[in-house]
Amino acid sequence: MSLKSDRYYEKHKEKILDKLRIKHQELKQEFITEYGGRCQCCGETNSSFLTLDHVAGNGEGRRHRDGCGNSTRIKKELKKQGWPKDGRYQILCYNCNCARAHNQNICPHQLNLQNN
Numbered sequence: 124m125s126l127k128s129d130r131y132y133e134k135h136k137e138k139i140l141d142k143l144r145i146k147h148q149e150l151k152q153e154f155i156t157e158y159g160g161r162c163q164c165c166g167e168t169n170s171s172f173l174t175l176d177h178v179a180g181n182g183e184g185r186r187h188r189d190g191c192g193n194s195t196r197i198k199k200e201l202k203k204q205g206w207p208k209d210g211r212y213q214i215l216c217y218n219c220n221c222a223r224a225h226n227q228n229i230c231p232h233q234l235n236l237q238n239n
């Protein structure tokens with residue numbers, strides 16, 4: 124019967140992971156709504172593309188290597204603080220966020236704007 128209980132455990136595990144996934148999605152959606160609902164660089168509004176960006180200021184966060192990484196911990200912290208709008212964090216889409224991380228914190232979109 125151990126096989127059966129293993130299966131039950133697997134099912135249970137899936138449910139727990141699903142719950143976590145939903146919580147993660149809700150947290151992300153809340154963050155997006157609170158911080159303007161769109162990429163602050165290119166205006167992308169599809170939440171599948173949107174991510175939290177640590178605005179580089181005061182040299183803080185410069186050493187963060189995960190420009191495109193997991194930011195759930197930060198969102199949880201922001202939620203606890205009531206989503207402070209102190210300019211430390213903004214919404215960027217994955218494109219802008221990752222491109223910026225590889226271009227000295229300037230998205231190529233912004234370079235195009237400067238050239239025009």
Ligand SMILES: [Zn+2]
Binds near residue numbers: 165166167215216219
């Ligand atoms: Zn963008």
Ligand SMILES: [Zn+2]
Binds near residue numbers: 164165219230232
């Ligand atoms: Zn951009």
